[in-house]
Amino acid sequence: DLALLSVSATDTDAAEPGDNGQFTVALTNPSDQDTVVTYSVTGEATPGEDFTPLTGTVTILAGETTATLAVSVLDDNILEETESVTVTIDSYTGDPDITIAPAANSSTVTIADDDVASLSIAATDADAAEPGDDGQFTVSLTNPSDQDTVVTYSVTGTANGSAPDDFTPLSGTVTILAGETTATIDVSV
Numbered sequence: 001d002l003a004l005l006s007v008s009a010t011d012t013d014a015a016e017p018g019d020n021g022q023f024t025v026a027l028t029n030p031s032d033q034d035t036v037v038t039y040s041v042t043g044e045a046t047p048g049e050d051f052t053p054l055t056g057t058v059t060i061l062a063g064e065t066t067a068t069l070a071v072s073v074l075d076d077n078i079l080e081e082t083e084s085v086t087v088t089i090d091s092y093t094g095d096p097d098i099t100i101a102p103a104a105n106s107s108t109v110t111i112a113d114d115d116v117a118s119l120s121i122a123a124t125d126a127d128a129a130e131p132g133d134d135g136q137f138t139v140s141l142t143n144p145s146d147q148d149t150v151v152t153y154s155v156t157g158t159a160n161g162s163a164p165d166d167f168t169p170l171s172g173t174v175t176i177l178a179g180e181t182t183a184t185i186d187v188s189v
Contacts, residue, residue, distance in 0.1 A: 002097050003029040005037065006104035007089050014051075014073050014085075014111045021051075021071035021109035023087050025058050027098065028065070035060040035094035037067070043084035045111050050074055050083055060094075071109045078179075079145040080113040117143040119151065128167075128189050135167075135187035139174055142181070149176040151183070 007025050014021030025037050036059050047053035052072040060067045071085050088106040092098060121139050128135030139151050151174050159166040168188040176183045 001029050003027045004101040005098050006101040007087055007107050009107040009109045012109055014071055014109055016114040017075035020073050023069040024066050026066045030063050030065050031095040033062050033094055035092055037092045038090045040088050040090050043086045045083035045085045050111055077143045079115050079117055082110050082112045085109045115143055117141045130189055134189050137185040138182050140182045144179050144181050147178050
């Protein structure tokens with residue numbers, strides 16, 4: 001007897017805060033000995049941050065045809081795109097009549113994010129004055145993002161920054177770096 005070894009995502013759609021995913025490693029026929037499968041884990045999701053790290057091996061017990069790998073989601077407060085976890089069978093030890101199925105040696109689970117954030121601006125140094133007492137605004141996110149957040153703003157008021165008569169012109173954009181929650185806009189008098 002021969003058997004094909006494969007992996008498939010049997011719960012493909014995981015999500016924060018606690019909707020876990022699952023892979024199933026399978027044999028088309030049972031073996032009379034344990035089949036120890038070694039696999040690699042890739043994808044955009046980060047082990048230890050987005051999901052509990054997988055061990056890299058799983059055993060299909062003698063007489064059985066399947067073993068499962070749980071993708072246990074870890075909830076965080078970081079704004080993220082949907083991220084993937086891909087398991088690829090690398091090798092196995094066991095019956096020499098087993099062959100890794102070339103078209104089914106890899107599969108993917110996705111993890112959806114549940115986080116949201118509010119964007120705000122505040123004058124954190126509202127009292128500027130000549131000569132050289134500068135002002136400052138702070139742009140804030142309530143939760144950090146995993147990518148840079150470029151904020152476009154407009155400048156109005158009675159002070160003239162376009163000439164510049166009263167303050168150095170402002171660019172109209174500010175970037176909150178990935179992993180950060182604030183960025184400042186300095187008003188140079």
